[in-house]
Amino acid sequence: xxxxxxxxxxxxxxxxxxxxxxxxxxxxxxxxxxxxxxxxxxxxxxxxxxxxxxxxxxxxxxxxxxxxxxxxxxxxxxxxxxxxxxxxxxxxxxxxxxxxxxxxxxxxxxxxxxxxxxxxxxxxxxxxxxxxxxxxxxxxxxxxxxxxxxxxxxxxxxxxxxxxxxxxxxxxxxxxxxxxxxxxxxxxxxxxxxxxxxxxxxxxxxxxxxxxxxxxxxxxxxxxxxxxxxxxxxxxxxxxxxxxxxxxxxxxxxxxxxxxxxxxxxxxxxxxxxxxxxxxxxxxxxxxxxxxxxxxxxxxxxxxxxxxxxxxxxxxxxxxxxxxxxxxxxxxxxxxxxxxxxxxxxxxxxxxxxxxxxxxxxxxxxxxxxxxxxxxxxxxxxxxxxxxxxxxxxxxxxxxxxxxxxxxxxxxxxxxxxxxxxxxxxxxxxxxxxxxxxxxxxxxxxxxxxxxxxxxxxxxxxxxxxxxxxxxxxxxxx
Numbered sequence: 001x002x003x004x005x006x007x008x009x010x011x012x013x014x015x016x017x018x019x020x021x022x023x024x025x026x027x028x029x030x031x032x033x034x035x036x037x038x039x040x041x042x043x044x045x046x047x048x049x050x051x052x053x054x055x056x057x058x059x060x061x062x063x064x065x066x067x068x069x070x071x072x073x074x075x076x077x078x079x080x081x082x083x084x085x086x087x088x089x090x091x092x093x094x095x096x097x098x099x100x101x102x103x104x105x106x107x108x109x110x111x112x113x114x115x116x117x118x119x120x121x122x123x124x125x126x127x128x129x130x131x132x133x134x135x136x137x138x139x140x141x142x143x144x145x146x147x148x149x150x151x152x153x154x155x156x157x158x159x160x161x162x163x164x165x166x167x168x169x170x171x172x173x174x175x176x177x178x179x180x181x182x183x184x185x186x187x188x189x190x191x192x193x194x195x196x197x198x199x200x201x202x203x204x205x206x207x208x209x210x211x212x213x214x215x216x217x218x219x220x221x222x223x224x225x226x227x228x229x230x231x232x233x234x235x236x237x238x239x240x241x242x243x244x245x246x247x248x249x250x251x252x253x254x255x256x257x258x259x260x261x262x263x264x265x266x267x268x269x270x271x272x273x274x275x276x277x278x279x280x281x282x283x284x285x286x287x288x289x290x291x292x293x294x295x296x297x298x299x300x301x302x303x304x305x306x307x308x309x310x311x312x313x314x315x316x317x318x319x320x321x322x323x324x325x326x327x328x329x330x331x332x333x334x335x336x337x338x339x340x341x342x343x344x345x346x347x348x349x350x351x352x353x354x355x356x357x358x359x360x361x362x363x364x365x366x367x368x369x370x371x372x373x374x375x376x377x378x379x380x381x382x383x384x385x386x387x388x389x390x391x392x393x394x395x396x397x398x399x400x401x402x403x404x405x406x407x408x409x410x411x412x413x414x415x416x417x418x419x420x421x422x423x424x425x426x427x428x429x430x431x432x433x434x435x436x437x438x439x440x441x442x443x444x445x446x447x448x449x450x451x452x453x454x455x456x457x458x459x460x461x462x463x464x465x466x467x468x469x470x471x472x473x474x475x476x477x478x
Contacts, residue, residue, distance in 0.1 A: 001035065001036070001037045002035075002036050002037065002128060002129075002469070002472055002473070002476070003036075003037045003039075003125065003126065003127045003128045003129070004031065004036055004037070004038050004039070004127060004128065004129045004130075004131055004472055005038075005039050005040070005041060005120070005125070005127035005129070005130050005131065006024055006027075006028055006038065006039070006040040006041070006131050006133065007040075007041050007042075007113075007116055007130060007131065007132045007133065007137045007140055008020065008021075008024045008040065008041075008042050008133040008134070008136075008137065009042060009043065009099070009100075009109070009112070009133075009134065009136035009137070010024070010042065010099060011024035011025050011028075011040055011042055011085070012024070012025035012026075013025065013052065013080070014042065014045075014048050014052055014085070015042075015045050015047055015048055015099060017099055017100065018302065019164065019248070019381070019382075019383050020133060020134055020164050022250070022251070022383060023133070023164070023215070023248055024040060024042075024133060025251075026249065026250065026251040026461050027248075027249070027461055027464070027465060027468070028040050028083045029081055029082075029083060029251075029461075030249070030460075030461035030462065030464075030465040031465050031468065031469070032081070032082045032083050033082075033465075034465055034466070034469065036469065036472075037125075038083055039083070039084045039085070039086060039123075039125055039127070040083060040084075040085045040086070041085070041086040041087070041088065041116055041119075042085070042086075042087060042088070043087065043088050043090075043093070043094045043112055044056075044074070044076055044087035044088060044089040044090075044094055045094050045095070045096075045099055046091070046094060046095035046096055046097070047096075047097070047098065047099060052078070055078050055080070056076040056077065056078040056087060057076065057077050057078065058074065058075075058076055059075040059076060059077055059122065059123070060074075060075055060122055061073060061074045061075065061089075062075070062118060062119060062122065064111065064114050064115045064118050065114070065182070066107070066110060066111050066114055066180055066182075067178075067179045067180045067181070067182060068179075071090060071092075071093075071111055071115075072089075072090055073088060073089065073090055073111075073115045073118065073119060074087075074088070074089030074090070075087070075088070075089070075119045075122060075123065076089055077123070084125075086119070086123055088112055088115045088116065088119065090111065090115070093107070093108045093111055093112070094108070105170070105172075106170070106172040106176050106180060106199075106201075107176075107180055109135075109136040109137075109139070109170065109201065110139055110176070110180045110181055112136065112137075113136075113137060113138075113139035113140045113142075113143055114139075114143055116137075116140060117140060117143055117144060117147075117148055117154070120153070121153050126153065127157060128156070128157070128158065128472070128475075128476050129157070129158050129159070129160055129472045129475050129476070130144070130157055130158070130159050130160070131159075131160045131161075131162065131468075131472075132159060132160070132161045132162065132205055132209065133162050133164060134162070134163070134164045134165070134168070134202070135168055135169050135170035135201045135202035135205070136170065136201070137161075137205065138161070138170060138200075138201035138202045138203070138204045138205030138206075139181070139201055139204055139205075140159070140205070141159040141161060141204065141205055141207075141208035141209045141210075142181075142183075142187070142193070142204040142205075142207075142208045143181075144157065144159060144208070145208055146183060146187075158210045158211075158475040158476065159208070159209040159210050159211075159475075160209060160210065160211050160212070160213065160471060160472070160475060161205040161206060161209035161211075161212050161213075162212075162213045162214065162215070163202070163206070163212065163213070163214040163215075163223070163380070164214075164215055164380060164381075165380050166202070166214075166223050166228070166229070166230045166232065166380070167230055167306065167378075168202075169195075169200050169201065169202035169203065169230065169232070170200065170201030170202055171195060171196075171198045171199070171200050171201075172198060172199050172201070173198060173199070174188060174194075174197060174198060174199060176199055177193070177199055181199075191207070192204075192207060193207075195231070195232075196231070200232075202232070203232060203235060206232065206235055206236065206239065207235065210242070210475055211242050211244070211471060211474070211475055212236075212239060212242055212243045212244070213243070213244045213245070213246050213468075213471065214243070214244075214245055214246075214380060215245070215246070215247065215248045215380045215381035215402060216245050216246075216247050216248070216380060216381045216401050216402030216405045216406075217245035217246075217247065217405055218245070218400070218401050218402065218404045218405050219245060219378075219379075219380045219381065219401040219402060220243055220244065220245030221245070222378070222400070222401060223236055224236045224237045224240060224243075228378055244467075244471060246464050246467045246468060246471075247381060247402060247405055247406070247459070247464055248381040248383065248386075248402065248464065249386070249459050249460050249461035249462070249463075249464045249465075250383055250386045250387055250390065250459055250460070250461075251460075251461070252390070252460040252461075255363075255366075255387050255390050255391070256390070257275075257367060257390070257391050257392070260363055260367070262359070262360045262363035262364065263278055263363050263364055263366075263367040263368075264277060264278045264281040264282070264364060264367070264368070265277040265278050265281070265367075267367075267392075269392070269451075269452055269455045269456065272392060272448060272451055272452075272455075275367065275368075275391075275392060276292050278364065278367040278368035279292060279296060279368040279369070279370070280292060281364075281368065282296070282327075282364050282365065282367075282368030282369070283296070283325070283368075285364070286327060286352035286354075287348070287349070287352065288325045288327075288349055288350065288352055289325065289349045289350065294323070294324065294325055295323075295324045295325070295370045295371060295438060295441050296324065296325045296326075296327060296368065296369040296370050296371070297319070297324050297325070297326055297327070297369065297370065297371040297372070297373050297396070297434065298326075298327040298328075298329070298365045298366075298369035298371070298372055298373065298393070299312070299326075299327070299328050299329070299330070299372070299373045299374070300329045300330060300362050300365055300366070300372075300384055301329075301330045301332075301374070301384065302330055302331070302332045303330050303331060303332025303333055303336040303337060303340070303355075304332045304333060304336075305333075305377060306376060306377055306378060306379070307332075307374070307375075307376050307377075308374070308375035308376050308377055308398065308425070308430075309332070309333075309336045311375055311425065311426065311427035311430055312373070312375065312427075312430075313336065313339045313340075313343075314427045315427040315428070315430065315431050316339075316343055318431050319431060319434060320343075320347050320350050320351065322431075322434060322435060322438060323438075324350075324371075324434075324438065325350050325351070325352070326343075326347075326350065326351045326352070327351075327352045327354070327365055327369060328340050328351075328352065328353045328354060328355075329354045329356070329357075329358065329361060329362055329365055330354075330355070330357070331355055331356060331357060337355045340353035340355065341353050341355065366387055366388055366390075366391040366393055367391050367393075369388075369393045370393065370394065370441060371393065371394050371395075371396055371434070371437055371441075372384065372385060372388035372393045372394065372395045372396065373395075373396050373434075374395060374396070374397045374398075374403060375396070375397065375398045375422075375425075375430050376397070376398055376400060376401070376403060377398075377400075377425055378400050378401060379397075379398075379400050379401040379402055379403045380401050380402060381401060381402030381405075382397075382401065382402045382403050382406070385397055385402075385403055385406055385407055385419070386406055386457075386459040388454075389406070389407075389418055389419070389454040389455070389457050389459065390455065390457075390459070391455075392451040392454055392455045393454075394418070394419045394420065394437065394450055394451065394454055395407045395418075395419035395420070395454075396419065396420045396421070396422075396430070396433055396434060396437055397419065397420075397421050398421065398422055398423070398425060398430070399421045399422065399423050403421070404421070406457075406459060407419040407420075407421055408421075409421040410440065410450050410453075412440075412446070415446075415449060416453070417450065417453060418450065418453045418454040418457055419450075419454065420433050420434075420436060420437045421433065
């Protein structure tokens, strides 16, 4: 049986700040269902619920060298839906009020990477492949080659590194090379960890892993260009033969309008008229004008520049003047939060700004909205548009990364397509596309046919899991 270890800084249902956690939780379950002996290892954060912590079993503790430090490392285990999760415990590093955003991120995740490798022999699990996710795990392939490869346990272990978002790389001062990582200056060269005079964790993962993936085919090509490459395009081009784009999926059990217990009214492609009941109740709950004829356009997102928030805000008055209702759910940069709050005050019956994270409300928005807006500046994969398609809520997206791979702009001549898209990162192009979508909205026969196209799409993890398994098998053959 193929043995795979996921290493991640987060994963559902234990802790989540973004799509990475969804991928780790859903993909591991899909691989387990296909007969892979899949395990996941992550930090034991203080933010994990007491209910989930109560299911964890203490295995043992060890001490991990980190520079001059000798740090405690507890090892815990928990089995969920067949998948075994391991947790690295150190309260100094991980028992905090949030997951990220501290002054000592380099130390926290250098410890995590070192602790993962040191703790593995005590778990009773010998992975064929260590699958690392994003910059927080980028030092694992580095440490594996620098410290562990000579030991029998690690001799045949292969590594796969997945880039979920190239913008966040884990870049820290050179001083950590010796002080934290115990690495010599031989590692501080342009073909290794050096990056503009600093140490780059993600670059370490890219350079030292056996194979690389990212989360959509288009993004795998984009990051090899100067515009999207975040100054690592040269490194990625050099490894282009080892870089694969595999589209993320979504959990079709969690996101299913026929069985979703969080939405107001279940519905299916055969009974799409019931979707309207969700719309009416959503309008009521959010204090919007109540009418099945008023189109709702929604956005569920982190409020960051990546997500195209600036062009939405710049065109907000024109968007509302299209005769629609706008629903926003998410948190992020203060100026964006304040702009949407002001829009709600200006258009109280037409704009609903919900500056929070609310899983139940998110499901009800997916089920009750007509359109889903995602005009990202760049988007490695994106999950929101796939969830929206599942619920028959038609996406309006910019053609980039995974958005381009999943949303096909409707063609009225061929009657093919599952949403609407525009090419240029431009507010006027976005509004033009919104108006184009609204023209079809007024023709219910056409509109319902596009909804059918959307709901017939399949972005479950099944196909993507098969592609990962092929890569794991390729690695073992190295």
